[in-house]
Amino acid sequence: MKNFGTLYCTILLLVLWSCKDTGSKERFLPPSTGGINSLMVVMDTELWQGGVGDKIREHFAAQVLGVPQREPIFTITQLPPRVFKGATTYSRSILIVEQDSTSLAHIKSNVYATPQKIAVVTGRSHEELVQNLDSLAPKAVSTFKQLEIEEAQRRFKRSLSKDKALQEEFGISLEVPSLYKVGKREKNFVWMDIQIPKGTMNVIAYEMPWNSFSNDSTFVEDIVKMRDSIGEKYVPGPYENTFMMTEKAFAPYIFPAEIGGKKGVEVRGIWEINGYPMAGPFLTYIINDEENKRKMVLEGFTFAPSAEKRDYMFELEAILKTVNFNPTP
Structure with missing residues (x-):
């Protein structure tokens, strides 16, 4: 004492x-x-x-x-x-x-x-x-x-990526470490990733219509459907007809959030590969971008089998929280 x-x-x-x-x-x-x-x-x-x-x-x-x-x-x-x-x-x-x-x-x-x-x-x-x-x-x-x-x-922030894919596609910016590289860019979809021991850390971005998720009673179900449809279209698994989807056994955790000065929701859960034994954690922010009449979706997910994932996901959270909806040219 x-x-x-x-x-x-x-x-x-x-x-x-x-x-x-x-x-x-x-x-x-x-x-x-x-x-x-x-x-x-x-x-x-x-x-x-x-x-x-x-x-x-x-x-x-x-x-x-x-x-x-x-x-x-x-x-x-x-x-x-x-x-x-x-x-x-x-x-x-x-x-x-x-x-x-x-x-x-x-x-x-x-x-x-x-x-x-x-x-x-x-x-x-x-x-x-x-x-x-x-x-x-x-x-x-x-x-x-x-x-x-x-x-x-x-x-x-000591060494940031200079890639403009997010700004050119969505008019936003993220402060992403320079070791992350754009691996896929299509209309309404950008995917950046980095190699880690035995796996990858990933950041993806896309937008949804402003009137998405308008029914409170199906909110969680609609989020899962959105993730699964994006995974099927853009995030393939290792073999034909395999793709990333939301883990079926457990509903994701959902919390209110404010990010980039805008309100939205934070979604945490487990992803899996449909038809193949791969899985890992994901963190999704669905942001109400009223000025542009859209829902801006930012997600980080990790594949690191047999490794602790807390700090990987924490880095992804820190990256996603740097989103700026009014980046300088």
Whole structure:
């Protein structure tokens, strides 16, 4: 408890000190570190191994939706407070949890490094810690994920594709790493991909009529039909009469989304090859482009048998979220 009190006071003093000087001087912060989707959890090992740790794992190591194997949303490293110093404080995403005489649940930015988010949860008892974790976790997960998306985008923006196929075909742009190449381009369809160990990562784009998906009662069914028809027309399997389609056994997950400044839906699920044993995860955004009276569809999908797919799909999500409907010529 004393260790944490000192730690939290240090964080608070650093934040206050960084805010008091409104002149030209700025406090130097080193760049944050860590792998994509990694989370540093600072808490006593006894708490980590008990019910409080279980609650953290419930929220921050929950299963990624739409991937075939069980993979956590964050890869967690737990440290006791006494060793949280030096380079470990530069981690990009940090969760600090401690039983203390105060009850807190909030998020701080750029305390030890930049960019950085630190979620702080304290409580007077294990029960209060669990309650505070439950209240803060949805916001913290969203905050950490957005930070990781921005970090993934920062990394691949170092070398971007100069191909204009998306702009010429649809009047949009995506910030796509230069290693992705256009493998197929037809009227109303662009497919870019990259080779990865034992497989590929893929981005496809096409548009649908503005009045598509007008019936709420058949919304999911209509999305599946759209994907299957596009797969049959443009995404062949390894043999004749085989093609990509939505996995039959499970309905995809669907969420409201805002992307490129426009409203739409996010669809996550599993694709398979009709008539052949191949499958993998997909992520689709169906975007309401009212100005152009169309539904703009962007999709990322991965084929990587026997490999973890979370980070592949995360990179594809980061790419799709760079969509710009008003690209410069």
